[in-house]
Amino acid sequence: MTADKAADAFVEFERVQKSYDGETLVVKDLNLNIGRGEFLTMLGPSGSGKTTCLMMLAGFETATHGDIRLDGKAINNIPPHKRGIGMVFQNYALFPHMTVAENLAFPLEVRKLSKADIETKVGRALDMVQMKAFGGRRPAQLSGGQQQRIALARALVFEPELVLMDEPLGALDKQLREHMQYEIKHLHERLGVTVVYVTHDQSEALTMSDRIAVFNDGVIQQLAGPATLYEKPENAFVAQFIGENNKLRGRVENIEGSHAVIALDNGPKVKALAVNCGGIGKPTLLSIRPERVILGPEAGETALKGRVVELIYLGDHIRCRMEVAGDDEFIVKVPNNHAHAVLQVGEETPIGWVVDDCRALDAA
Structure with missing residues (x-):
């Protein structure tokens, strides 16, 4: 997303709270701006x-406190059907008694468009999702992937500026799901529509999004682009939730500028990037990605000792589970190429990493 889009807030949540029982807050003081044309994923x-x-933005839930604005206008009291927002659900929500073309025509008929306009727009929407030949079929005569394409076309047929998607690919098998991720991403790029997408699948969020808002306990833990979230998690929750992550526990022994010296609970002292670790004496969690770990003599002078516990062949890489500093769930991804010697279960080897690839985070 460009800086211009970030400045041009199309959707705004200002101090939004939601409680169902008047006591427990499900959403706590949410402040979030979504740029026009942005693909933002809410992940958690x-x-x-x-x-x-997402449901508050759609109008199916009401905020207990705060304001939600769309293109500068408060929409808290506007009913869902008057917000002009496209919706795609996991269960497709297609009318079973209508043909595909009739399903797509429905939101246009509600808006009282002429028959000629409806026919043109339905044809265009079917083309968009490569389903032109299926207009006369009923939903029950379509596969899950085809039904989801029609649900997507129906959300886009009236040319909304904002489309909301709630776990839309959750019911599809892995291969089709991955294919549809790219289809939706390319459709978004082509149309320039603003998309707010909800999922609990972090690989889906990384694949599709301009930015990702990582939620936990009603609060956004971090809001950033996919690469930043993966490479620079700001706290232990984000590090654990986004991608695979090794964690080693210890205490801060010293702070040296932007780095910290950490005394591991069951091992030697190591140096790490001080991100969110508190002061001297505070407990911390070290975060290091499996593909950033270096094995063997190249591990360097500050290397730890690792013992191979398990090897799993995964085609493009070998997943090596090791015991490191008393933790036997430490994972190293070893590329499957001739440059890496094959390890054996029980073998000991030095392990290390580039200091800045290891992040000292909160101990939570």
């Missing part, structure tokens, strides 16, 4: 507040 575990935020 079940119960983190992401779907509630």
Whole structure:
């Protein structure tokens, strides 16, 4: 997303809260701006507040406190059907008694468009999702992937500026799901529509999004682009939730500029980038990605000792589970190429990493 889009806030959540029982806040003081034309994903575990935020934006839930604005206008009191927002759900929500073309025509008929306009727009929408030949079929005569394409076409047929997607690919098998991720991403790039997407699948979020808002316990933990979230998590929750991550526990022994010296609970002292680790004496969690770990003599002078516990062949890489500093769940991804010697279970080897690839985070 460009800086211009970030400045041009199309969707705004200002101090938004949501409680269902008047006591527990499901969404806590949410402030979030979404740029025009942006693809923003709300990512988090079940119960983190992401779907509630989407439902408040759609108008199916009402904010307990705060304002939601669309293109500068407050929409808190505008009913869902008057917000002009396209919606795509996991269960497709197609009318079973209508043909595909009739399903697509429905939102246009509600808006009282002429028959000629409806026919043109339905044809264009079917073309968009490569389903032109299926207009006369009923939803039950389509596969899951085809039904999801039609649900997507129906959300786009009236040319909304904002489309909301709630776990739209959750019911599809892995291969089709991955294919549809690219289709939706390319459709977004072509149309320039603003998309707010909800998922608990972090690889899906990384693949599709301009920015990702990582939710936990009703609060955005970090809001950034996919590469920043993966490479520079700001806290232990984000590090654990986005991608695979090794964690080693210790205490801060010293702070040296932007780095910290950490005394591991079950091992020697190591140096790490001080991100969110508190002061001297505070407990911390070290975060290091499996593909950033260096094995063997290249590990350097500050290397730790690692013992191979398990090897799993995964085609393009070998997943090596090791015991490091008392933790036997330390994962190293070894590329499957001739440059890397094959390790054996039980073998000991030095392991290390570039200091700045290891991040000292909160101990939570």
